[in-house]
Amino acid sequence: MNLLTDTLGMTELWANVVIMLIVCTIVFAVFALMSGITSWAERRIAGRMQSRYGCNRVGPFGILQFVADAVKLILKEDLIPDGADRFLYKITPYLCLMGVLATLVVLPLGSRAMIVADLNVGVLYFISITSIVVIGILMAGWSSNNKWSLLGGMRSAAQIVSYEIPVAMALLTPILIAGSLSMGDLLDSQGWLPWEWAAFQTPFSALAFFVFFIGSLAEGNRTPFDLPEAESELVSGFNTEYSGFRFAVFFMAEYGNVFLIGLSTTALFLGGPNLPGFLQGNPFLSVAVMMLKTFFVMFVVIWLRWTLPRFRIDQLMDLSWKYLLPCALIAFFGQSVFMLVAHEIPAITPITAIVVFIVFLLTMVKFFGRIRTNYKEQSIPVGLN
Amino acid sequence: MTSELKTEHITINMGPQHPSTHGVIRFVIKTDGEIIHECDPDVGYLHRGIEKIAESVTWQGFVPFTDRVDYVASMNANWAYCLAVEKMLGTEVPERAEYIRVIAGELNRISSHLVAIGAADMDMGAITPFVQFLREREYINDLLEMICGARLTYNYYSIGGVNYDIPEGYSKKVTGFLDHFEVAVEQMHRLVTYNQIFINRFANVGAVSPEMAMDYNFVGPNLRGSGVKYDVRRNKPYSIYDKLDFEIPIGTASVGTLGDCYDRYFVRVEEIRESVKILRQCLQQIPAGEIQGKVKNAIKPPVGHKYVRTETPRGDTGYFIYSDGKTSPSRLKIRTGSFTGMSIIPELARNIFIADLVAIIGSLDIVAPELDR
């Protein structure tokens, strides 16, 4: 900042604008890169889960596949369907991308100092700006002049709007724990030990964590909630008629959304970039810890996509309104009561946290025992040779 | 005066090219967005006139065409035709050939049911089980390639026996495969068949009562899924099926109503397990001997007609053959299980979601070439 005003003689206004542009470019570059890496990771992980190789041609382990995809999509013919609403058709992909990209401004890529804009209403901004995607999808379904796209757009809009409510209510729980809407405060209120994370503080916050995670999956149109883009029913729903670069923008928005699910879950519930006391302040380590946790959450999202079948539209709506919303309300109510009790008996907080964490660990151990049985069963040799 | 809001029904086309209709079939659907009011299947995109072709090729020369009638289970399709002609001629098939026929037929039944179950799962969104079932099917393709050289359309059966003998050490290889398969397939079923999301999609959808099933001439796993215990291998045994010990699984409304999609799906799952049992028994009992019965070079069945049914994976395939003493049939009608299964869709597809229509088609196990011939 000083560099620009003093050395180059710019006014403060222009220096601000230049810095803003540079930061936005960096954010966009990070987003695009992570979106590409997520799409590679998805294809590779899907392949390995299905006993086949994933991409392995372009670059070592196929890691440059997303570059090849982008180049191919850019080189395609620019096609607007006959009878489509030209103006809406052209601006829709960018609307969807904007809804996803703009959330990156309040999410931490590393420690608290690495949030682009640490608004004091950060979480509120995060919830609100993702709603722009709904308009984008409706416009995509309508402007394609295709009945199947219209159906897909309607379904998707209904789904996203319904699931925003449990997500927002589930977010009230870490806000209660932190006492503020600002993302930086939420990061500071969690520690680096697993039982100091917001997810394992109380049983209610664990409930809120699951509601938030499931709701985020539904917001991103990921299986098991991907009915709007179900390949076997609507041939990819609202983005059927988009090809070439416009499809690349939708594609980037969807996979970037997976990255955002990871980032937001980590920052809000899984402790974010918090490091032990003696290592604090090291920027590289905080980025590494943050990214490690984000990649783990992204792996779980991809894992769920290739394992579970998808819900039907009325079952999806039932899940949101009849099950997730009451759970989110119970979590909020329970957490408030707990905090009142904890005000009287301060010792209850760490004990509950450790108990919840131990329960979680035991479930994980049982789960991994099942994986071991599956692996042993699959390894009986066939001996056809 | 209040005017009511008008809603219109849109007519959409679940067109010939569609990732979920199994083959080239077209549905004209009148819907209001989610609920279907009327559904009219438009078939015939894969009509190749196989029945007309039969009138100009010889009796033995028609066998490769039967492969293409149902290419997913083409050993059984071959068998259906060869059995019909053998019953007309009165040829006796040697016992070793019968055992080899059952082994090939049951292996093909397993691979056909794997495709059927995998495609139904894929329509529901679980793509991984389909790929894993295909991995198991690759082993079966390799086994069948060892005996006849082909992987999909085998042309293995001939009128009076089979074309090639099984190689040495085949029993050991098949038993090795079965030992691996029985355990691996259970694991894959744990992923889908007992998954609650999957059960929610399939249970109580497309329920067909036993009376309706018989009225529409449902056959095979579709009929047994509705609770009717009828299997051509048991009720009108042919070949050596009366010497083998196996059970007939029927739908029992374990989750949902009797005759819904889950029952039909589960009957196929159970039939895979029964086929494994049959295979193990055959491999132990197979005798030595000839593989081809005595058949004249120029086959000319006497004048008349006969209707013979065989249990193929998709139901019972009925061959109605009318011969007038010449070297090619005068009329050959193939009545396949997919044809009758499809005719119920206009009735079942009322007031259901489009997603349910996909589930129903997947559970009825329709392949387009068998539907259109």
Added chain:
Amino acid sequence: MNTTEIIDLIQKNTQVAVKASENCYDTSILIEPKDVLPVMTFLKSSRDLSFKVLSSHTAVHDGNEFKLFWNLLSYEHNLETTIESSVPVSSPKVQSVCELWKAADWLERESYDLFGVEYIGHPDLRRIMLPEDWEGFPLRKDYQSPEGYQDIDNSRSEIDKRFKP
């Protein structure tokens, strides 16, 4: 229960003259086209027979008549029988059995499509395999393949042109 016993039962209960048509494979029941509905209704509703399943229905072009065959099954008594009838090619009309067995719906549509046999009383008789505007009935013995369909040219000269080495 063999075919003669079935024929006795039919004659006792419906006063329709039916004959046994023998061939070297098995016997089928020969009826007149006008008696289709009474005989079939009896066969379906009788207690001893209860042929609740229509397994197949087809037509054979033989000389200048169409021979029609209905194959009936009874799962309860494990019976099979074949009913035979014949209509002249010049006016191939016969009663439809759709109200007895719903399976007849598509089977009769296929027979109409490929042979031209008209079924009186069928709810929705239209072509099923071939396109709606196809002319001719392919499975008849005197069928000539058309020279082209809409804008696809299938004449001999075109085929020779395409396959010239």
